[in-house]
Amino acid sequence: MKKVRIGIIGAGRIGRVHAQSITNGIPQAEIVAISDPFMEAAKKAAETFGIPNTYSDYHEILNDPSINAVLICSPTNTHADIAMEAARAGKHIFCEKPIDTTVSKILETQKVIKESGVKMQIGFNRRFDHNFRRIRALTEEGKLGKVQIIKITSRDPEPPSPEYAKNSGGMFLDMTIHDFDMACFQAGSEVTEVFAVGAVTVDPEIGKAGDIDTAVITLRFENGAIAIIDNCRKAIYGYDQRVEVFGTNGSAIAENDTETTVKFSSKDSVCSDKPLYFFLERYMQSFGDEMRSFIDAIQNQTEVPVTIEDGLKPIKIAIAAKKSMLENRPVKLSEIQ
Amino acid sequence: MKKVRIGIIGAGRIGRVHAQSITNGIPQAEIVAISDPFMEAAKKAAETFGIPNTYSDYHEILNDPSINAVLICSPTNTHADIAMEAARAGKHIFCEKPIDTTVSKILETQKVIKESGVKMQIGFNRRFDHNFRRIRALTEEGKLGKVQIIKITSRDPEPPSPEYAKNSGGMFLDMTIHDFDMACFQAGSEVTEVFAVGAVTVDPEIGKAGDIDTAVITLRFENGAIAIIDNCRKAIYGYDQRVEVFGTNGSAIAENDTETTVKFSSKDSVCSDKPLYFFLERYMQSFGDEMRSFIDAIQNQTEVPVTIEDGLKPIKIAIAAKKSMLENRPVKLSEIQ
Amino acid sequence: MKKVRIGIIGAGRIGRVHAQSITNGIPQAEIVAISDPFMEAAKKAAETFGIPNTYSDYHEILNDPSINAVLICSPTNTHADIAMEAARAGKHIFCEKPIDTTVSKILETQKVIKESGVKMQIGFNRRFDHNFRRIRALTEEGKLGKVQIIKITSRDPEPPSPEYAKNSGGMFLDMTIHDFDMACFQAGSEVTEVFAVGAVTVDPEIGKAGDIDTAVITLRFENGAIAIIDNCRKAIYGYDQRVEVFGTNGSAIAENDTETTVKFSSKDSVCSDKPLYFFLERYMQSFGDEMRSFIDAIQNQTEVPVTIEDGLKPIKIAIAAKKSMLENRPVKLSEIQ
Amino acid sequence: MKKVRIGIIGAGRIGRVHAQSITNGIPQAEIVAISDPFMEAAKKAAETFGIPNTYSDYHEILNDPSINAVLICSPTNTHADIAMEAARAGKHIFCEKPIDTTVSKILETQKVIKESGVKMQIGFNRRFDHNFRRIRALTEEGKLGKVQIIKITSRDPEPPSPEYAKNSGGMFLDMTIHDFDMACFQAGSEVTEVFAVGAVTVDPEIGKAGDIDTAVITLRFENGAIAIIDNCRKAIYGYDQRVEVFGTNGSAIAENDTETTVKFSSKDSVCSDKPLYFFLERYMQSFGDEMRSFIDAIQNQTEVPVTIEDGLKPIKIAIAAKKSMLENRPVKLSEIQ
Known part of the structure; x- marks a missing residue:
């Protein structure tokens, strides 16, 4: 089978993560170019x-x-803009999350992608994590029965700077978005x-910057499942990433990975080990596997495992969560357009 | 020191649990009488x-x-009525939870207790559980820092009958009340x-009886802590009783006990063991320790560890929770009188 | 059924342990007398x-x-002498381990017991430990298959005084004897x-007193199983009591109990808890259960679960172990008479 | 720094493992040639x-x-022969274990290596395993104190064919050799x-082929430590690879890795996961790290971490173990020349 020829747009941290995954573990693909406005980074x-x-x-x-x-x-x-240009140029697209922070722009992108016929996969890598994937598999195999409660703990080892927080779109769009996707994935x-x-x-300066650093979110699903997410920007013992799915036939709990x-x-x-330090350590395997899936989908002309529709949902949930927090009331997802 | 002479009112399951604790492990007390309208049970x-x-x-x-x-x-x-009579008769009181399902009756009881000068301890035994007590101790010693998030999982091995559910005052007053107390204790x-x-x-019949069998409750505390409780009337793998307290200096997690x-x-x-079967197996140690504390408080004329005020709080929270669920909005505790 | 009337000979620590088990948890028996040359202790x-x-x-x-x-x-x-007298007096006997430190005296006792027709149970309480009993049950149910390797770790939290060591008959007879019995039980x-x-x-003074404080013993069994015991008189983290049985269908590992x-x-x-402090904390449940079994055997006229023959075996193994260590060679059990 | 240019001799499974480690994770080296009598494998x-x-x-x-x-x-x-030729050709050598199954041939090789001045590292990869390396570090940092007892469990998921067993030099030289090295490393x-x-x-056919499939070995060390190794050619639950080091200040236990x-x-x-399937899954990280160390030693002209002396010791121990088993007596290492 012909190798998939890849161009990487952006030579920052996550661009290099994908470059490494492909170079070291995906012989079906080769990277032929990388671009970055900072030529030094690209070089x-x-x-x-x-x-x-x-x-x-x-x-x-x-x-x-x-x-x-x-x-x-x-x-x-x-x-979103690059994705639309790439689609028009006939390139398949792997796009980091979030696609955009507004619903309208994502819908616009979705339309262009659909018309162009290219594949577009969104970078919700945690779906590929060995632990969380196993839990989902247990659900799909019927071993957990009907899902009743989903619990997601997601805490960072260090808070971002207040400045970062200010420009991040808020914690729900910046951090919890992964957990919103995980909740959808598991439900x-x-x-x-x-x-x-x-x-x-955690840090009053984050508060002054208009953001929060701690949250608890309750989600209700169409199928009756209820999800609880708890977030904190700083856990002194490290990156705490756990998922529990409780169903009528059993429960599955993923503990943290350790060195x-x-x-x-x-x-x-x-004493035993603290969790692996941060997302690069914790999720490296998942970054490789999401890329492998993307390459497979291209080579075998199959559906990508994380679609633009999957990319839209957590954005809507994040917007609803912010609205809920500000108005101190439950917000229906149908209110978010 | 003189032995505390005890009379047990009610010879049902919980009465016998306390009788056993005293007989087998509290030489400072002796049971001199037991009453029950069903004489057979008393005998x-x-x-x-x-x-x-x-x-x-x-x-x-x-x-x-x-x-x-x-x-x-x-x-x-x-x-409540027996407690008031007992107080007027000058007896110290250990009262099973809940004192009553209405705030007004508890306030009335509180007044009588205060006037009579007797001690009254409420049967929130889980505060004495070896695991949960350890977590609280870690907080009190400052090892967890400022408490940020409390997570309580409380799931029963078997649902009650729909008929029981109908007359129980609802799941929040019947089952979650323990978890409300635990949240207060830990916070x-x-x-x-x-x-x-x-x-x-779990069981549509419970729904027809006007109750629920699954719940997720979010509590906010004055000190900024947030608690999440998840309940289910049936976990197929057994009695799931876990608590997590997350604070600025660390987190403490109590896993289930096993045989x-x-x-x-x-x-x-x-494979390892499932949790201990139900509350008699899981909490027997705590039943003994709460009784020991009660006897100690009498003999040493000290404050009881779970007061009537502690007994009132979970009732108010349970009433607020029901109101919140029915009105689908957050309810302030100050709304509950 | 009539209560079994018990006399306790010896009011030291282990005598009191049994008194407590019976008083608090075995209503089928009552203690009618206790004797001790130190009247104060008995009183x-x-x-x-x-x-x-x-x-x-x-x-x-x-x-x-x-x-x-x-x-x-x-x-x-x-x-042994008291056991023989008691047998002749027609009393059923529960005898602490070891029966004696010589084979001949045990054989003599065995003869008297047999003639008198009384029951005699030996105090190898660890056979009744919830963890170790579970492992044995897995073997008996066939879940472990044919037993191939048994591993027993047994380490004390504190070494005895050198003086005690001197008069103890040596570590094998004093400490490892429990592990020899456990190996036989599991095999x-x-x-x-x-x-x-x-x-x-651990302590050079123990060496000067002619004893050892650390040992590794290999046992071969008739059925082909091999057991390894490792002992140390002092583990800084506490009382380490683990058993593993490995067989053709699986393995079972008992970890330490914790508070x-x-x-x-x-x-x-x-971090998690260290093991329970020492044998009184670790094995209290087993002390109760062995006594319950003894009372049952008397009331129901069934065989005791730990016989005098079971009591003899670990003595022979301990003597063989000492001989093996001194002569630095494997010793056949048939050499020990 | 100049890349180290590598030639791989042998394109079998382990040759390919090293090729993969270098290609995917060691940019300081490049593989310029591979040889194998079966040209197909090399190609x-x-x-x-x-x-x-x-x-x-x-x-x-x-x-x-x-x-x-x-x-x-x-x-x-x-x-050994290739190593000597390579040394004479001035090539640094990474040699898979065992160097040879005879002491004399290893000594001959050692002499040639010494004269030629090249580096030679032996492929005892398990020293680089994340778990076992951590335990050794705890010892070296003094956290375990003086080492008293070492316990190594090493069981394979599947036995080799009787034919393989016949030609393997026996289980001690073929399988236990890794554990002998681990014991030396930890002690x-x-x-x-x-x-x-x-x-x-496990398999009577292995017995007929003159080998064993189950063993327990006790090792005494100069510093007073005692090691116990237990081996089995088949554990039905998978590849069981655990190490425990017990010392005067604590103990460290490495449990199995899981997916x-x-x-x-x-x-x-x-239920939780079984151990990772076999050595390719379990030890892949260690294969990479041993190779990284080898390349480092060449580039930085430092000592290799596993020397030919380290490679000789387990051979002598294996020979002693076989002699001990056959003669049913402890064998001093000084008896092996």
Whole structure:
């Protein structure tokens, strides 16, 4: 089978993560170009991963007829526009989340994608995480029965700067969005209503910047399932990423991943490892697997596993959550257009 | 020190639990009488635990001047009235939860207790559970820092009959009340607002009886902590009783208790024990320890660890939760009088 | 059914443990007398447990025709003689381990017991431990298949005094004897050969007293199973009591018991409880269950679960282990007479 | 720094493992040639990993002056001879274990290596395993204190064919050799005496082939530590690879690695994953890290972490173990020349 020829748009951290996944573990694909307005970043990545072409302007990637697919790893506010351009250029698209922070722009993108006939996969990598995927599989195999309650714990090891918080679109769009997607993924159903409680318990400066750093969100689904998400921008013991799905036939709980399985018993206690440090450590396997799925979908002309529709839902939920928090009432998803 | 002389009012399951705790593990107390309208039940308990006197009418206990304290283990709707009579008779009181299902009756009882000067302890035994007490101790020692999020999972192994559900006052007053108390205990603060989501996912008959069997409740506390409780009347794997407290210095998680620590590795998987079957198995140690505390408070003339004020709070929260569910909005505790 | 009337010979720690088990949890038995050359000890125990009669001379117990059974909790070197006297007096016998430190004396006792027709149970309480019993049950149910390897870890929280070590008969007879019994219990077969390695790694004074404080022993069984025991007189993290049985269909591992299930995650690590402190904490449940079994055997005229033959085996293995260590060679059990 | 240019001798499974580690994760090295008498195997590997040169005769690799280092991944009986040739050709050597099954041949090799001045690292990859390395670090940091007891469990998921067993040099040289190395690594001391017990409990055909499939080995070390190894050729639940080190300040236990952390609670039990399937799954990270260390040692002209001396020790222990088993007595390592 012919290798899929890839162009990467954006040589920042996540662009390099995907470059590494492809270089080291996906022989079915090859990266032929990388672009970044900061040429230095593009060149450095090119050198590290042996990428032959570097550009400051991503249009050069779109204009290269030998390239089959692009990875959109640029800043969030450029995702939708680049995606539409790429679609019109006939490139398959892997786009980092979120597609956009507004519903209207995503709908516009969706229309263009549909017309162009290219594939578009959204970077909700956590769906590919070994632990969470296993839980979903247990549900799909019927081992958990009808899903009743979903619990997602998602806490970061360190808060962002207040400045970052200010420009992030708010914690729900920046951080919880992954958990909204995870809830949808595990529920296998549509969210109907959202109730969100937010607080500032970590850094008052984040509060002054107009954001929150702690939240508890309740989601109701069409199929009757209820999801609870709890978030905090800082857990002193590290990146806390757990999921529980409780159903009529059983429950499945994913504990944190750790570097080792060693238990150390001393005079004081029996200790084991803290969670893996942050998302690069915790989710590296999932980044590789989402990319592998994308390449597979292109080569085998199958459906991508995370569609633009999947990308839209968490945005709507995040907007509803913010509205719920501000108005202190449950918000129906149908209120969000 | 003189033994505390006890009369037990009610020879049902919980009355016998306390009789057993005292007989087998609290030499500082002796049970001198037990009463029950069903004399058979009283006599059976008397025989099992070597209790010298049995009555069908609890007033005989109240009239016995040699008795120092009574355990009110009668049906819920009699708790407050018996407590007031006992207080007027100068008996210290251990009263099963809930004191009453109305705020006004509890306030009336509180007034009488205060005037009479007797001690009154409420039977929120889970505060004495080895696991949950440890978590609270970690908070009090400052090891968890400022409490941010509390998570309580409380699921029963088997649902009650629809008929029971009908007469129980509803799941919040019957089942979640323990979790409301646990949340208050772990938070060390006052609830200000409640948001409750309920569903029928276990038994449609319970729904027809006007109750729910599944719920997720969010509580906000004065000190900024947020608590999440999830309940289900049936977990197929058994009695699921877990608590997590997350604070600025760390988190503490209490897993379920099990009968053994044995892990069995077979061709198929690595298995360990299911949780202990139900509350009698799971909380027997806590029943003993709450009674020990009650006897200690009498002998040493100290404050009881669970006061009538502690007994009132979960009632108000339960009423607020029901209102929140019915009106689908967050309800402030100040709305409940 | 008539209550079994018990006399306890020896009011030391283990005598009081049994008194407590019976008083608090075995209504089928009542303790009618306790004896101890130190009358103070006997009186104190009598007061604590409400025992009506106290004697300095145990013969008064043997001479009381109303007494059905005795618990021999006196010093080791008196066990066999008292057991023989008790048998001749027609009392059923519960005898603490070891029966004696010589094979000949045990055989003599065995003969007397047989002739007298009384029941005699040996105090190998660990067979009744919830964890270890579960493992044995898995074997008996066929879930582990044919037993191949047994691993027993047994480490104390604190070493004995060198003086104690000197008079203990040596670590194998004093400490490992429980593990030899456990190995036999789990193997369901006879030991054929023993190889023991000993060392002094904890306290040089124990070495000067002629004993060891650390050992690794390999046992071979008739049925082909191999057992490994590792012992140390001091584990800084506490009483380490684990058993693993590996067979052709699976393996079962019993981890240590702990006071709580709480995991505390902090800046530094994720910590859980150390093992329960020592044998009184760890094995209290087993002490109760062995006594319950003894009373059952008397009331229902069934076989006791730990016979004098079971009591003899670990003695022979301990003697073989010592010989193996001193001669640095595997010793066949048939060499020990 | 200049890339280390590598030639791989042997395109079998382990050769391909190293090729993959280097290609995907060690940019400091490049593989320039691979040889195998079966040209097909060499060509297939070359294609998979983009290796420019393939040879049927490894001498072509030795004769290529541009190659700095060779990986000897050929059959065991060729290791020593190729290593000596490579050393004489001035190539650094990474040699799979065992170097040879005789002491004399290893000593001869050692002499040649020493004279030639090249580096030689032995493929005891398990020293690089994340879990076992952590335990060793705890010892080196003094957290475990003085090592007293080492316990190594090593069981395979499937037995080899009787034919393989016949030609393997016996289980001690073929399988336990890794555990002997692990014991030395964890003890940080020299073995003085070995006692081995072997049995056939898995497959009688292995017994007929003159080998065993189950063993328990006791090792004594100069520093007083005692190690216990238990082996079985078949554990029905999978590849069981655990290590425990017990010392005067604490103990450290490495549990098995699993694919996920998911616990599934059902009507029947609470289940978690079985161990990772076999050594390719379990030890892939360690294969990469040992290779990284080898490349580092060449580039930075430092000592290799596993020397030819380290490679000799387990051979001597294995020979002693076999002698011990056959003669049923402890064998001093000084008896093995």
